[in-house]
Amino acid sequence: MDIGERLRLYQEHEAAACLEARCIGRRWREGGLAVDYDDLEQEARLACWRASERYDPTRGVKFSTYMTGMVRGYCSHYRRDRVPMIHIPAHAQPRTPAIIVTLVGLAIEDVA
Secondary structure (H helix, E strand, C coil), X not given: CCHHHHHHHHHHHXXXXXXXXXXXXHHHHHCCCCCCHHHHHHHHHHHHHHHHHHCCHHHCCCHHHHHHHHXXXXXXXXXXXXXXXXXXXXXXXXXXXXXXXXXXXXXXHHHC
């Protein structure tokens, strides 16, 4: 494939790659992970460009299928590289009085 064809593939599928990255980020956020959507979208664009470079249409796979796998892989690598090495379990993480007040429904003066 020539560079024009690769550029066309990238431009057609860039928005879908960013949407996939946002969906992945939303799932991570629901799981309690802090997510920077701009960074995830950048990883998705990079994966889309890399997929357009490596895509081989003679293998019989649609480009969108090939690109989606690469976007998920790039996002997983992003998460792996930015998550702390030591995982602190939820029960061991410090709780703030505001959270306790919200959960119990008491005022801070009532707790003391």
